[in-house]
Amino acid sequence: MGEKSRVTPADAVTVEDQTWGRLEWMVSGALGNSGTMTVGRCYIRPGEQNPRHYHPNCDEVLHVLQGTIEHTVDGDKVQMGPGDTISIPSGALHNARNVGNDEAIFVISFSAPDRQTVGE
Template sequence: MTKDAMDSRLRRAGEHLTETMPWGRLEWSVSAHLGNSETMTIGTCFINRGSQNGRHFHPNCDEVLRVVRGRIIQSLDGTELEMNAGDVVSIPSGVVHHARNIGAEQAELAITFSSAYRETVDVDGKH
Protein backbone atom coordinates (compact mmCIF):
# COMPACT_ATOMS: atom_id res chain seq x y z
CA MET A 1 0.00 0.00 0.00
CA THR A 2 1.35 3.43 -0.91
CA LYS A 3 1.77 6.20 1.65
CA ASP A 4 -1.01 8.20 -0.10
CA ALA A 5 -3.40 5.25 0.19
CA MET A 6 -2.51 4.83 3.87
CA ASP A 7 -2.99 8.57 4.52
CA SER A 8 -6.51 8.44 3.01
CA ARG A 9 -7.45 5.74 5.54
CA LEU A 10 -6.08 7.62 8.56
CA ARG A 11 -8.42 9.97 10.43
CA ARG A 12 -6.85 12.17 13.05
CA ALA A 13 -8.71 12.98 16.28
CA GLY A 14 -9.85 16.40 15.05
CA GLU A 15 -11.06 15.08 11.68
CA HIS A 16 -14.06 13.02 12.81
CA LEU A 17 -17.46 13.91 11.39
CA THR A 18 -19.58 15.24 14.27
CA GLU A 19 -23.38 15.22 14.36
CA THR A 20 -24.84 17.32 17.18
CA MET A 21 -28.06 15.89 18.59
CA PRO A 22 -30.49 17.26 21.23
CA TRP A 23 -29.25 14.56 23.63
CA GLY A 24 -25.50 14.74 22.88
CA ARG A 25 -23.44 14.00 19.78
CA LEU A 26 -22.19 11.32 17.41
CA GLU A 27 -18.61 11.32 16.13
CA TRP A 28 -17.96 9.19 13.05
CA SER A 29 -14.43 8.00 12.25
CA VAL A 30 -14.89 5.14 9.74
CA SER A 31 -17.55 4.62 7.03
CA ALA A 32 -18.12 4.55 3.30
CA HIS A 33 -19.32 8.16 3.53
CA LEU A 34 -15.94 9.15 4.99
CA GLY A 35 -14.16 7.12 2.31
CA ASN A 36 -12.09 4.93 4.61
CA SER A 37 -14.06 1.64 4.65
CA GLU A 38 -16.36 -0.38 2.44
CA THR A 39 -17.23 -2.93 5.15
CA MET A 40 -17.96 -1.20 8.48
CA THR A 41 -18.91 1.99 10.33
CA ILE A 42 -17.21 3.04 13.57
CA GLY A 43 -18.00 5.96 15.81
CA THR A 44 -18.45 7.29 19.31
CA CYS A 45 -21.77 8.26 20.89
CA PHE A 46 -21.83 10.84 23.69
CA ILE A 47 -25.07 11.04 25.71
CA ASN A 48 -25.48 13.99 28.04
CA ARG A 49 -26.23 13.42 31.71
CA GLY A 50 -29.95 12.71 32.18
CA SER A 51 -30.57 12.39 28.42
CA GLN A 52 -31.36 9.55 26.03
CA ASN A 53 -31.28 8.99 22.30
CA GLY A 54 -34.50 8.10 20.50
CA ARG A 55 -35.73 4.58 19.83
CA HIS A 56 -34.38 3.38 16.50
CA PHE A 57 -33.17 0.34 14.60
CA HIS A 58 -30.74 -0.51 11.82
CA PRO A 59 -32.36 -2.55 9.03
CA ASN A 60 -29.11 -3.37 7.22
CA CYS A 61 -26.52 -4.05 9.92
CA ASP A 62 -25.73 -5.30 13.40
CA GLU A 63 -24.36 -2.92 16.05
CA VAL A 64 -21.86 -3.57 18.83
CA LEU A 65 -21.90 -1.01 21.63
CA ARG A 66 -19.26 -0.75 24.38
CA VAL A 67 -19.56 1.65 27.32
CA VAL A 68 -16.27 3.54 27.52
CA ARG A 69 -17.31 5.90 30.32
CA GLY A 70 -20.45 6.35 32.41
CA ARG A 71 -23.59 4.32 33.19
CA ILE A 72 -26.51 3.71 30.86
CA ILE A 73 -29.72 1.76 30.56
CA GLN A 74 -29.70 0.07 27.14
CA SER A 75 -33.16 -0.88 25.94
CA LEU A 76 -33.47 -3.73 23.41
CA ASP A 77 -37.00 -4.33 22.13
CA GLY A 78 -38.28 -3.06 25.51
CA THR A 79 -35.92 -5.12 27.71
CA GLU A 80 -33.69 -2.86 29.82
CA LEU A 81 -30.06 -3.68 30.61
CA GLU A 82 -27.92 -1.59 32.97
CA MET A 83 -24.44 -1.15 31.55
CA ASN A 84 -21.25 0.29 33.03
CA ALA A 85 -17.79 1.10 31.69
CA GLY A 86 -16.34 -1.96 29.94
CA ASP A 87 -19.70 -3.65 29.29
CA VAL A 88 -20.50 -4.66 25.69
CA VAL A 89 -23.79 -5.51 23.98
CA SER A 90 -24.41 -6.92 20.50
CA ILE A 91 -27.56 -5.55 18.87
CA PRO A 92 -28.89 -7.54 15.89
CA SER A 93 -30.22 -5.86 12.77
CA GLY A 94 -33.87 -4.83 13.15
CA VAL A 95 -33.91 -4.70 16.98
CA VAL A 96 -35.41 -1.46 18.30
CA HIS A 97 -33.04 0.05 20.85
CA HIS A 98 -31.94 3.22 22.62
CA ALA A 99 -29.66 4.27 25.48
CA ARG A 100 -30.45 6.42 28.53
CA ASN A 101 -27.66 8.00 30.57
CA ILE A 102 -28.24 7.26 34.27
CA GLY A 103 -24.77 8.33 35.45
CA ALA A 104 -23.43 11.53 36.96
CA GLU A 105 -21.38 12.41 33.85
CA GLN A 106 -21.66 12.37 30.09
CA ALA A 107 -21.71 8.76 28.84
CA GLU A 108 -19.26 7.75 26.12
CA LEU A 109 -20.11 4.73 23.98
CA ALA A 110 -17.95 3.11 21.29
CA ILE A 111 -20.24 1.97 18.47
CA THR A 112 -19.42 -0.33 15.55
CA PHE A 113 -21.68 -1.43 12.71
CA SER A 114 -21.36 -4.37 10.32
CA SER A 115 -21.92 -2.17 7.26
CA ALA A 116 -20.06 0.84 5.90
CA TYR A 117 -23.49 1.99 4.69
CA ARG A 118 -25.31 2.03 8.07
CA GLU A 119 -29.01 2.85 7.85
CA THR A 120 -31.05 4.09 10.81
CA VAL A 121 -34.85 4.06 11.14
CA ASP A 122 -36.12 6.50 13.77
CA VAL A 123 -39.10 5.01 15.63
CA ASP A 124 -40.20 8.08 17.66
CA GLY A 125 -38.86 11.04 15.65
CA LYS A 126 -36.21 11.77 18.30
CA HIS A 127 -33.06 10.12 16.96
Protein backbone atom coordinates in the same frame (compact mmCIF):
# COMPACT_ATOMS: atom_id res chain seq x y z
CA MET B 1 -5.16 1.90 0.09
CA GLY B 2 -2.37 4.26 1.14
CA GLU B 3 -1.29 4.83 4.74
CA LYS B 4 -2.90 8.30 4.89
CA SER B 5 -6.33 7.00 3.83
CA ARG B 6 -6.36 4.51 6.73
CA VAL B 7 -5.97 7.13 9.46
CA THR B 8 -8.73 9.50 10.54
CA PRO B 9 -7.06 12.34 12.45
CA ALA B 10 -9.00 13.76 15.40
CA ASP B 11 -9.67 16.99 13.50
CA ALA B 12 -11.20 15.06 10.58
CA VAL B 13 -13.92 13.29 12.59
CA THR B 14 -17.46 14.05 11.37
CA VAL B 15 -19.53 15.45 14.28
CA GLU B 16 -23.35 15.36 14.42
CA ASP B 17 -24.72 17.44 17.30
CA GLN B 18 -27.96 16.10 18.80
CA THR B 19 -30.36 17.52 21.41
CA TRP B 20 -29.24 14.73 23.79
CA GLY B 21 -25.49 14.74 23.02
CA ARG B 22 -23.50 14.05 19.86
CA LEU B 23 -22.28 11.40 17.43
CA GLU B 24 -18.74 11.37 16.04
CA TRP B 25 -17.89 9.28 12.97
CA MET B 26 -14.36 8.03 12.30
CA VAL B 27 -14.88 5.21 9.76
CA SER B 28 -17.56 4.77 7.08
CA GLY B 29 -18.25 4.49 3.41
CA ALA B 30 -19.15 8.20 3.33
CA LEU B 31 -15.76 9.09 4.81
CA GLY B 32 -14.14 6.85 2.19
CA ASN B 33 -12.09 4.79 4.64
CA SER B 34 -14.13 1.56 4.74
CA GLY B 35 -16.24 -0.44 2.35
CA THR B 36 -17.47 -2.85 5.02
CA MET B 37 -18.24 -1.03 8.29
CA THR B 38 -19.04 2.17 10.21
CA VAL B 39 -17.34 3.14 13.49
CA GLY B 40 -18.06 6.08 15.75
CA ARG B 41 -18.45 7.38 19.28
CA CYS B 42 -21.68 8.38 20.98
CA TYR B 43 -21.87 10.94 23.80
CA ILE B 44 -25.04 11.25 25.92
CA ARG B 45 -25.42 13.95 28.58
CA PRO B 46 -26.59 12.97 32.10
CA GLY B 47 -30.36 12.39 32.23
CA GLU B 48 -30.68 12.32 28.43
CA GLN B 49 -31.32 9.49 25.98
CA ASN B 50 -31.15 8.94 22.27
CA PRO B 51 -34.44 8.15 20.48
CA ARG B 52 -35.58 4.54 20.06
CA HIS B 53 -34.46 3.36 16.65
CA TYR B 54 -33.29 0.36 14.64
CA HIS B 55 -30.87 -0.39 11.83
CA PRO B 56 -32.46 -2.34 8.95
CA ASN B 57 -29.19 -3.05 7.14
CA CYS B 58 -26.63 -3.85 9.84
CA ASP B 59 -25.79 -5.24 13.26
CA GLU B 60 -24.39 -2.89 15.91
CA VAL B 61 -21.84 -3.44 18.66
CA LEU B 62 -21.80 -0.88 21.48
CA HIS B 63 -18.90 -0.69 23.98
CA VAL B 64 -19.11 1.66 27.00
CA LEU B 65 -16.00 3.73 27.72
CA GLN B 66 -17.36 6.07 30.41
CA GLY B 67 -20.53 6.55 32.44
CA THR B 68 -23.56 4.40 33.16
CA ILE B 69 -26.33 3.74 30.66
CA GLU B 70 -29.55 1.80 30.66
CA HIS B 71 -29.76 0.16 27.26
CA THR B 72 -33.10 -1.12 26.00
CA VAL B 73 -33.23 -3.68 23.18
CA ASP B 74 -36.68 -4.87 22.05
CA GLY B 75 -38.11 -4.03 25.50
CA ASP B 76 -35.35 -5.77 27.53
CA LYS B 77 -33.38 -3.35 29.75
CA VAL B 78 -29.80 -3.79 30.89
CA GLN B 79 -27.56 -1.44 32.87
CA MET B 80 -24.08 -1.02 31.41
CA GLY B 81 -20.88 0.64 32.59
CA PRO B 82 -17.26 1.03 31.48
CA GLY B 83 -15.97 -2.12 29.78
CA ASP B 84 -19.43 -3.56 29.06
CA THR B 85 -20.30 -4.48 25.47
CA ILE B 86 -23.60 -5.36 23.82
CA SER B 87 -24.34 -6.83 20.39
CA ILE B 88 -27.57 -5.54 18.79
CA PRO B 89 -28.95 -7.47 15.80
CA SER B 90 -30.24 -5.77 12.69
CA GLY B 91 -33.88 -4.72 13.10
CA ALA B 92 -33.85 -4.68 16.94
CA LEU B 93 -35.49 -1.55 18.37
CA HIS B 94 -33.08 0.00 20.88
CA ASN B 95 -31.84 3.11 22.65
CA ALA B 96 -29.52 4.21 25.44
CA ARG B 97 -30.34 6.42 28.45
CA ASN B 98 -27.64 7.99 30.60
CA VAL B 99 -28.58 7.08 34.19
CA GLY B 100 -25.33 8.38 35.73
CA ASN B 101 -23.98 11.75 36.77
CA ASP B 102 -21.23 11.92 34.12
CA GLU B 103 -21.38 12.12 30.37
CA ALA B 104 -21.76 8.62 28.90
CA ILE B 105 -19.31 7.81 26.11
CA PHE B 106 -19.37 4.64 24.05
CA VAL B 107 -17.89 3.30 20.84
CA ILE B 108 -20.40 2.10 18.27
CA SER B 109 -19.62 -0.07 15.26
CA PHE B 110 -21.86 -1.31 12.48
CA SER B 111 -21.53 -4.17 9.98
CA ALA B 112 -22.18 -1.90 6.97
CA PRO B 113 -20.35 1.09 5.50
CA ASP B 114 -23.68 2.94 5.13
CA ARG B 115 -25.43 2.48 8.49
CA GLN B 116 -29.14 3.10 8.00
CA THR B 117 -31.29 4.26 10.92
CA VAL B 118 -35.08 4.23 11.23
CA GLY B 119 -36.88 6.09 14.00
CA GLU B 120 -34.21 8.62 14.96
